[in-house]
Amino acid sequence: MEVPIIRICKISAFGILAVALAGSAAHAKRSSGAEGLNQYVEARLAESVDNPAVAAAIYADSLKSQPDNLLLAGKAYVKAIEAGKFDLAVKAVRSLDLRGQVEPEMPFLLFADAFARNDYKAAATASIELEALGNFAFLSPFLDAWIARATGESPLIGLAAAEKDKTAAYYHLEQFILQGLAGGNDLDIIPLLDKIVEANEARMGPVRIIAARHFLARKDTARAVALLKNERTGPEAKMLEDIRSGNIKKLAQKVNADIGLAFLFQRLSSDLRIQRADFLALIGAQAALRILPNNDYGHLVLGEAFSESQNGRAAKSEFKKISYDSAFSLLAISKEIASYAEENDYDGGQVRLNQIIDQDPETPQLQILLGQLLQMSGDHRSAADAFKRAISLAERRDFSDAVLANYWLSLGSAQEQAGLWPAGLESLKKANILQPDSASILNYLGYAQLERRENTASAMDAIRKAYKMRSSSPAITDSLGWAYFIVGEHEKAVNYLERARAGEPQDPTINEHLGDAYWTVGRKYEARYAWKSAKLFADAEDMQRLADKIDLGLRADLVSP
Structure with a gap:
């Protein structure tokens, strides 16, 4: 949705x-x-x-x-x-x-502050003011419903009013579920929970986690496991693993008005962040933590809002507040390390991550994260070593083939970039065996061989298969176009490469490929235009090759890798 x-x-x-x-x-x-x-x-x-x-x-x-x-x-x-x-x-x-x-957004703060102080009269006044100001009026019925829940009255009037508003209706199902759980109407809510499990949308992952924690507190472990069984998101998979390890007491938490209301503000913050309304996202996230302090998901949402607002220091601080027992801990760690990477502080990121790994050296996801950070820093050999450790740990824990396939893909990409070939090819083939219908794996497997001009026929087959699965992907479309260029079918190459550029007009690789294809079919003016476009966003190592093409035209030694 x-x-x-x-x-x-x-x-x-x-x-x-x-x-x-x-x-x-x-x-x-x-x-x-x-x-x-x-x-x-x-x-x-x-x-x-x-x-x-x-x-x-x-x-x-x-x-x-x-x-x-x-x-x-x-x-x-x-x-x-x-x-x-x-x-x-x-x-x-x-x-x-x-x-x-x-x-228009200021009543959020007044409402959250009043609700946190149990001053429901002041909270109701803030809700009325929010509605009067217009922009966020669709939330007022939900706020009124939580006031009703907190004061022992029925929330149904507020929920019914929210369902009639087009924007509020988008939040209605999850709010109805949380209201039902907060009111102890578990049996009535279970059919709705079954529906969101069946739909298996990533967006509803936090709702499934809140509900699972609720049923753990109700001593219904089987119901909690059923809610998380699809492992649709990383936090759900981690929580399910923790439950199976017997770590139930720390996870159990009944839903109440504070949890349900805080989630409304958390959800609003995330949606505003997606719309690039960074300041408003900060307001929603901070309002949620005022209502429900020390909430792990709340710290995650606020950390994400700070990160989008370019406040890396505050973002890292929020991510560090999340307990390692939390379902969201690994996600928070990945986002914290991403903050270091965004600041190009790879050394700082490695120091922080190694501190965490020292405390928990057996978690594969941490090794994967270390490998990714090392790759971003350009140390591909060390990244490959981290990915190998991750695979070994994951195999011992009987991770699914789908997860292991992604780990082998990561290893293959690091080996390929480090010049460890054909070891990289064997890793990519292993990934493909574990997950033969992955467009990403097939594309990488095919393209890496095409770059080396080896196994051209099988490489093309892999890319064609990837394209059939995901023809909307500019990267895969570019791979297919470049494959046709390499085998000499230049008009076909232009056709697919033009489609790829339409999807990613600023991508330097696509533009360079298209320029090479244009030149080969005699469209030299367009070729230089494409190469100039590629040069605008190219890495430093590609600049000279592109500059030479623009000046001299395409020669055998200047063809794109």
């Missing part, structure tokens, strides 16, 4: 600053001008060096002495959210709300 587009006001969150600036002059007269200006300059300097936490602290101090200053309140609000300072954000929103300068 596709995530619905949530209507977001263009000036949401940041727009308050423009409004505040318009009214700041009058308020400045009430403050000690020089001191206030100095604090503002300090805060702006902190912002300029990408330190939202310091900026938020300065704005917080300034707001104490100038509570009527809308400029400071607006800046404090934004920087507090960016730095994860929820209390300061709530204070700033209250200041803005008193002066009629509230933005």
Whole structure:
């Protein structure tokens, strides 16, 4: 199911600053001008060096002495959210709300703060304000339903109202399930849980995990296992393994109003992040943790939101808060290490990952993660060693053929990139034996041989099969086009390579392949255009070859690898 587009006001969150600036002059007269200006300059300097936490602290101090200053309140609000300072954000929103300068998402904070304090009257007021402001009105019926649940009343009125709204309906099934579990209506909810198990959508993985934990707390281990049996996501597979290992007590947790409501905000945060509404995603994630502190999934969602907001330090901090007993621990570790990689801090990532591996040297997934990090750093030989260790550990644990096939594919790719050939070919063949209908494996197996101009016929067969399985993939379409180029069927090559470029117009490999094919069929102007496009995004090692083609045309020694 596709995530619905949530209507977001263009000036949401940041727009308050423009409004505040318009009214700041009058308020400045009430403050000690020089001191206030100095604090503002300090805060702006902190912002300029990408330190939202310091900026938020300065704005917080300034707001104490100038509570009527809308400029400071607006800046404090934004920087507090960016730095994860929820209390300061709530204070700033209250200041803005008193002066009629509230933005559509701000009632989220007031609602979460009130609900966490069991002030359901204030929470209901925030829900009404959220509905009145429009953008997130579809959530108000769900909020009202959780207030009803927390106060011992029926949530059905709120759930019924939500079902009528097109956007709210997207969240209705999972919210209905969580409401039922929170109300102890397990038998009524089981048929709905069976449906989401059968549908096996990755999106519903967290719901299945919450429900499984609930049934563990109800001493119904069989039901919990049935919910996770498909192992659709990594966290579900890990939790199922932990259950089978007898680690039930730490996993058991009954669903209550806090868990169900927090998940609503967590889900909203994830959907907003997908829509690149990073600031709003931060608000949703922080609201969820205010309602349900120290929740592993909540820390994961907030870490992801910080990561998308380019706050790697805060993201890593959130990921580290997730217990190793959690179903989400391996996913959190992978995202933490990805944060190091995004900062090109491969050494720091390896130090952190080796610390974790030292504590748990028998987990294959950690070795896979180490191999991936080493590959990104360019150390393909060491990556291959890590992948070998992962395969050995996974085979001892009787991992599925599908998982082992991916591990052998990783090993084959590392060996191939390290120049360990034909060992890489044997690993790729092993992956294909374990999972013969994988388009990714077939494509890599075929292309790696084509690059070396060996076993051309079988390599082409592998790529043709991959293309039949996934003709929509630009990478696989490029492989097939390049295969036709290598065997001399140049017009066919142009046909497929043009299709590949239509799917990935900025891909340097596709553009270089297409340029070579164009030149060979006499379309030399278009060839140089394609090579120039490839040069815009090419790696440094390919730059000179592309430059020579553009200047000299295609020669035998300049054909793409």
